[in-house]
Amino acid sequence: MPGSPYTALMTSPLAFYYWSDGSWDKYLATDWTLDKDNSTLTVKLRQGVKWSDGTTFNVDDLITYLWIARAKGYMVWRYIDSFERIDDYTIKFKLNSISPVVEYYILRIMPQPRSVYGDWAKKFEDLYTTYKDTVKKLNELKGEELNKFKETAEYKEFNDKLKALLDEFDTFRPTDYVASGPFKMDTQNITEAQLTLVKRPDSWVADKVKIDKIVIYNGETAQATPLVLDKKLDFVTHAFPPATEQQFIQMGLRIIRFPYYTGPAIFFNNNIYPFNRVEFRQALAYAINRQEAGTVALAKSGVAVKYMSGMSDNLLDIWLDKDTINKLNQYEYNPAKAEEILKSIGFQKKDGQWYDDKGKKLEFELMVPSDFLDWSAAADNVAQQLNNFGIKTSIRGVVWSQYTTEMNKGNFQMGFLPWGSSTPHPQFAYMAALLNYNGGAKGNKEMPGQNFPLVQEYKGEKIDFDELITEVGKGDMEYQKQIAKKLALAFNELLPIIPLFERYSNAPVLDGVNVTGWPPEGDPIYKNGSADSFLVPLIMNGTLRGVDNK
Known part of the structure; x- marks a missing residue:
């Protein structure tokens, strides 16, 4: 649960940030x-x-x-x-x-x-x-x-x-979860299937909170779906396949759709040739129909990344000027362009299969979290597209509890990991792409991850991504925009990862049975990313309330 909205409901932050207007609620x-x-x-x-x-x-x-x-x-x-x-x-x-x-x-x-x-x-x-x-x-x-x-x-x-x-x-394990917020974990009744948060009548915000208990169910989409169908869940943030979403709509559930500012990207093991060649990564970007992958995974909620800047397309108008946005290569689906690039670096296609400039057949494995149904569907689609293009690609599924360890150890060739960030500043997005799973760039031989060198040649000069990621958090907004521009253009050219699509929620809401008060579609609160989940203020200020709690 670290990083979830429920953590913030138990351990209050100093303040809560609203993405739509940059304002704050004062908490601690x-x-x-x-x-x-x-x-x-x-x-x-x-x-x-x-x-x-x-x-x-x-x-x-x-x-x-x-x-x-x-x-x-x-x-x-x-x-x-x-x-x-x-x-x-x-x-x-x-x-x-x-x-x-x-x-x-x-x-x-x-x-x-x-x-x-x-x-x-x-x-x-x-x-x-x-x-x-x-x-x-x-x-x-x-x-x-x-x-x-x-x-x-x-x-x-x-x-x-x-x-x-x-x-x-x-190795330290506290005997109890000591809370400062309006809810406390019922540590005596935790099971593998669920845990319960109970309202603290003596909390600093008890008079405003109108919900007495929150039951949190464990599991991914496969476990959540039957609970939604049985109307046992009031709100779910899992990604549901298009057919399941239609079931929810037919049974009268409301679907809330909001951006997550992130989604799956293809990360590469740069220890393996030719993933360490920018031309090869660019060719792959042209060879993959990103919207097809998004639609297969999430229908309307899987929106192809358009500008390939390293941050969400939804943030570009805030951080980049129109001239910079227009300079970004959109890598529109173009298999012919992909072929042109590969041939330009000495790769050859024989009998429908690609071989690198050393004569080795291009044959790779794409790793994906097997318990993420939307990512698994997208991975199957991407593998099929690459196979059709002439790059033999197989799928290896690993459960998420083991997945990031495998990725960090470098035990992969290509693999899905999150691009972007559910926070409003581009620094976090570039950390996700270049730092979070890149121990090798920092000299960590045991956990090399993607092992993408952070110092790169770009436009005839050396660019240090690590320094720029730190620098984009400094100075006033105008200075940060200049650094964000450098990061976006360099990322777009060098493509250390290939963002596929941005996930929009298709969250089913059971309104009026246990809880009521959900804001209407288009409310500015839904612009908040999951790192600043709208659930927190809606519960803290009493907007969401139990149906019997006026």
Whole structure:
């Protein structure tokens, strides 16, 4: 459940972000002030909040999160230099960059109970304090100097101790889920099939919340479908095949359709030739009919990626000017163009099959999460298209619980993984494409993933994707747009992955039986991506309510 809306209903964030207008709801933070001259963000916290174990919420719970986040290497620490505890309900962050994305990172933090994690936070704090000179060098050194420093005994001593402490922390299992939000997990009645969240009558927002219990069912689409058909579920976010969606409509369920700002992409193992050739990846983009794959998977809810920029087409008008958008190669379905590219690099087609410039037959395996029905359908379609084009492609299905481990270990040739991001800033989209499954680019030999080099030749110059991904989160909006432009154009040309289609929800809603109050189609709240799920404010402010709860 980490990252799900239900986590935010148990562990309240500092604030909630609305994508449609950039506004915030104040949750555990009641006020914040950004001082651009001094590069600080001062946050005031809500008083009178109680954790479910009876302890009082204060700034030390936020500090507990921050030390653990630092040790874990969370992205927010790329932009925080330090923080200062002003008083029990005030904290001041010293930032190395003033930008909207920094505010977004910080205000979405979910403080953690010091009663549970405080001792761990203190251990991490002590380690960073003891090695403060080492940490300073890690923050200040760049490029080759940083790489050399990581070979020193000083760095290895710190890193070994940090890794050992993190390994110990990762085995820690709290005896209870201590909540700050309006709901608490019923830990005594968890089964493999479901768990229940119960309303806390003493929470800081109890007077507004009009739902007393939330039952969450475990399982993917195959397990969810019969529950929907039996009208046992009020809302489902799984991706349903077109035929199943029609069943839901025929039985009178409402379908809510909203963008997820993400979907499946083909990731490549760059250790395997010729995936490390940009021309080959471009040829594949032309050889695959992306809309066909989307339609097979999700009908109206599988919309082909048009501009191939690395971020959702829905975000382009915000981040790119029209001239830049017009420069983006759309890689429209064109098998003849794909053939032209392959022949230009010495590949040959014999008896309907393609061979590379070394005479080796092009024959690959496409891996897909077998329990994702929409992705599986799309993968079958893509494999069929590539086979028809002359590149022999077979399918290997792996359940999701094992899938990402296989991908990260590099045990794949081609594989489906998410492109884009359900967050409103392009930085997250490029992290998904270039960092999240790319350990090899950072020297991780055990978990190389796609192993796509982050420093690439582009337009006769070297481009460092890692630096640009960090840089796009800095400065004001206009500066970020300039960096986003560089990322989009370079991604479009180099195609480290091939985004196929953007998933739109086809979520069935059972309105008026247990819960009511769903906003109408077109309501701005549905523009929110799943990282800022609209379920959170709808429940928190009482818009969604039990049918008997006025």
